[in-house]
Amino acid sequence: xxxxxxxxxxxxxxxxxxxxxxxxxxxxxxxxxxxxxxxxxxxxxxxxxxxxxxxxxxxxxxxxxxxxxxxxxxxxxxxxxxxxxxxxxxxxxxxxxxxxxxxxxxxxxxxxxxxxxxxxxxxxxxxxxxxxxxxxxxxxxxxxxxxxxxxxxxxxxxxxxxx
Amino acid sequence: xxxxxxxxxxxxxxxxxxxxxxxxxxxxxxxxxxxxxxxxxxxxxxxxxxxxxxxxxxxxxxxxxxxxxxxxxxxxxxxxxxxxxxxxxxxxxxxxxxxxxxxxxxxxxxxxxxxxxxxxxxxxxxxxxxxxxxxxxxxxxxxxxxxxxxxxxxxxxxxxxxxxxxxxxxxxxxxxxxxxxxxxxxxxxxxxxxxxxxxxxxxxxxxxxxxxxxxxxxxxxxxxxxxxxxxxxxxxxxxxxxxxxxxxxxxxxxxxxxxxxxxxxxxxxxxxxxxxxxxxxxxxxxxxx
Numbered sequence: 001x002x003x004x005x006x007x008x009x010x011x012x013x014x015x016x017x018x019x020x021x022x023x024x025x026x027x028x029x030x031x032x033x034x035x036x037x038x039x040x041x042x043x044x045x046x047x048x049x050x051x052x053x054x055x056x057x058x059x060x061x062x063x064x065x066x067x068x069x070x071x072x073x074x075x076x077x078x079x080x081x082x083x084x085x086x087x088x089x090x091x092x093x094x095x096x097x098x099x100x101x102x103x104x105x106x107x108x109x110x111x112x113x114x115x116x117x118x119x120x121x122x123x124x125x126x127x128x129x130x131x132x133x134x135x136x137x138x139x140x141x142x143x144x145x146x147x148x149x150x151x152x153x154x155x156x157x158x159x160x161x162x163x
Numbered sequence: 164x165x166x167x168x169x170x171x172x173x174x175x176x177x178x179x180x181x182x183x184x185x186x187x188x189x190x191x192x193x194x195x196x197x198x199x200x201x202x203x204x205x206x207x208x209x210x211x212x213x214x215x216x217x218x219x220x221x222x223x224x225x226x227x228x229x230x231x232x233x234x235x236x237x238x239x240x241x242x243x244x245x246x247x248x249x250x251x252x253x254x255x256x257x258x259x260x261x262x263x264x265x266x267x268x269x270x271x272x273x274x275x276x277x278x279x280x281x282x283x284x285x286x287x288x289x290x291x292x293x294x295x296x297x298x299x300x301x302x303x304x305x306x307x308x309x310x311x312x313x314x315x316x317x318x319x320x321x322x323x324x325x326x327x328x329x330x331x332x333x334x335x336x337x338x339x340x341x342x343x344x345x346x347x348x349x350x351x352x353x354x355x356x357x358x359x360x361x362x363x364x365x366x367x368x369x370x371x372x373x374x375x376x377x378x379x380x381x382x383x384x385x386x387x388x389x390x391x392x393x394x395x396x397x398x399x400x401x402x403x404x405x406x407x408x409x410x411x412x413x414x415x416x417x418x419x420x421x422x423x424x425x426x427x428x429x430x431x432x433x434x435x436x437x438x439x440x441x442x443x444x445x446x447x448x449x450x451x452x
Contacts, residue, residue, distance in 0.1 A: 002170040021171035021214065024205075043164050045202050046354055048268055057242070057271040063201045064272065067171055068216060111268060132353040133266030 006070040010035070011079030019066045025059075026050040028066035029076060037077035037106050041135070048134030051107035052076050058114045060133075077106035080113065088151040088158075089113060098147030100138040107134045112148045120159075121152060166204035169211050173219040177302055177329060180215055184327045185304055187213040193329060194218075195238055195277035198269050199286075223276075223331065226250065233257075233335040237276025242267070244275060254335065255448050256344025256364050260291045263346070266354040276330045279315070282322040282386070285356035289316060289386030290378030291346060292333065294362035300332040307331070316386045341373075342366040343449030347441035348380065349433055351424065357381045358424045359433040361389070361413065361441040365396065367449040372396040377409075377442075382417035382434050389413040392438055401446050409442055410435035 007016040010033060017032055029038050029052065041049030043062060050061040053075035080087045089109050092098060099105045108131060115122060115130030122130065127148050128141065136144060174180040184191055192211035194200055195218070203209035217223065223238035226247050233254060235244070244250055245261040264270060264278070264287050278288040279299065292299075292312045299310045301324055315323050324330060338344065348360035360380035366373045375396045377389040391412035399405045419430035 004171065021169055022166045022204075024165070024201075027165075043205065045198060045269060048266075051268055054272075058268045059272045060268050062205075063198055063269075065171070065197075065201070067173075068197075068218060070173075130267060133268035 004067045004070070006067055008069050008071060009073040011075055021065065021067050023066045024062055025052070025054075025064040025066045025069055025074075026061035028069075029061060029074070032066075035076050035078050039103055039106055041103065041107075046135065047104070048107040048111065049104055051110040051134060053110055053114065056114075056117070058111050058133075075110070077109060080109060087113075088154040089116075089148065091154070092147035092150035093144075096143055096147040096150050098139065098144045104134055104136045108136065108144055112151065115148070116152055116155060120156060122148075124149070164205040164207075166201070167207055167210045169204075170213045171216065172213065173216045175219060175221075177217075177220060177223075177331065180217055180220065180329055181302060181304055181327060183213070183215050184329070187215075189326050191215055193280070195280070196240065196273040197277075198265065198273040199277065199281050199283065217329070228253075228337060231337050233337060235275050235333040235335070237274065237280075237330045237332060239275050241265070241270035241273045241275065241278070245270060253338065254344070256291055256294060256346050256362055256445070257335070259344075259346035260287045260348075260362065263287065263348045263350070263360075269354070275333055279333065280322055280324065280330045282316050282318075282320050284316075284319070284383055284386045285381040286386075287346070287348065287357065287360065287380055290360065290362040290380040292335070293378030293386060293388050294344065294364040294376045295335045296364075296376055297336075298334040299330055300334065301325075301328040302331050303328040309334075313388070319384045338364065339366065341368060341449055343445045343447070345441045345444035345448065347437045347444065349437055356424075359417075359419070359430055359437050361434065361438040363438075363441040363445040365442070365445050365449060367401075367446060370400045370450075372399055372401055372446070375442075377413065377438065379413060379417050379434060379438075382419040382430055384418070384420075387417070389416055389438065391416045392442075396442065401442075406439045406442055410439040413438040 002021045039049035041047035045063045052061045190212035223236045225236040297312045344364040348357045357380045362378040365375035392409040395409040414431040414435035
């Protein structure tokens with residue numbers, strides 16, 4: 001069994017911890033860092049509830065070892081809001097009723113954030129494509145798509161207004 | 164689910180990685196994107212004693228054209244393939260496949276080399292690379308060698324790499340004038356393996372097919388070419404009858420297993436259908452459509 005000391009940035013804060021090689025990133029995030037907003041759904045790389053950003057790209061954190069994140073920048077749902085101000089995506093999920101049970105929501109928001117970073121003004125089809133690695137089993141996807149459209153519009157409007 | 168215990172190494176160079184493979188033999192596994200290996204380790208279907216992580220090696224992620232070939236670094240992520248303008252413009256078969264491998268989140272991590280080296284007939288790249296007649300470059304203790312794709316898939320989850328070799332690059336011949344390709348996949352949902360899928364790369368002279376290679380996904384224990392379907396096309400004008408004959412040939416020569424995705428009869432007939440559709444699309448593209 002090998003243990004490793006890893007240093008990485010999580011939501012802008014540098015952390016150093018010792019991990020077993022076999023520790024999955026999602027367990028590290030939830031159990032060692034106590035950031036329980038990242039959920040474990042299927043444990044089979046299917047559902048996307050554990051989606052986090054690794055160096056600016058979404059990954060399923062149940063399918064990456066924590067030791068592989070050594071030196072990386074991780075963003076979880078806890079890092080999305082700006083202090084007490086919700087991110088436009090979080091606001092969109094609230095305003096458009098983009099969730100019922102909320103289990104898939106953290107992963108959905110991370111995937112939507114990555115999508116909007118690459119494509120700030122996506123079509124409905126592009127949104128559905130962008131979140132196709134994340135499963136929702138209650139709301140259905142219509143409200144989630146509306147929430148992302150809300151966020152895209154708000155972020156576009158903010159871009160156009162000079163600060 | 165938590166994987167079994169293993170020793171973890173993160174080499175900085177390919178030479179170091181090859182050295183680790185030599186030291187640990189077949190108890191060691193290379194992890195690239197890990198999107199097949201890590202799930203298998205979680206289920207304890209794979210229990211490597213040593214994991215050699217090549218994500219820490221620089222210079223293995225690239226997509227570039229050189230000397231009549233598209234060179235893809237083995238660690239290139241599927242999402243980079245999907246977003247590559249070069250691939251979208253000139254390698255339509257590859258572009259088709261890149262959009263339907265697993266799901267967008269998995270594609271951010273999954274690699275082209277891993278998809279091939281895993282030698283899973285359910286993966287999409289094996290059929291694609293068979294159709295392209297790609298060449299795989301492997302590095303071992305005594306240097307590099309090129310492995311023709313036709314020789315690469317040995318058995319279920321078994322490839323032609325020696326225990327101390329690493330796949331480093333995939334080379335696809337740049338399609339010449341009058342050629343076109345397409346990948347047509349039917350899956351139950353995004354992220355699932357194909358029920359059946361067909362990869363086609365062909366060359367047309369007017370309405371006559373002058374060359375064709377066809378690969379099939381998830382309808383055999385080992386990734387396979389549909390050589391009967393190829394022969395049904397080569398030298399013939401593409402008519403509905405010829406298309407049907409090629410589809411029928413693929414349905415006959417494939418060897419699917421019954422599972423939750425369907426019966427043998429269903430999979431054979433679906434193979435006929437997806438083969439016809441992939442050929443039709445490839446012909447349209449070859450003719451500039």
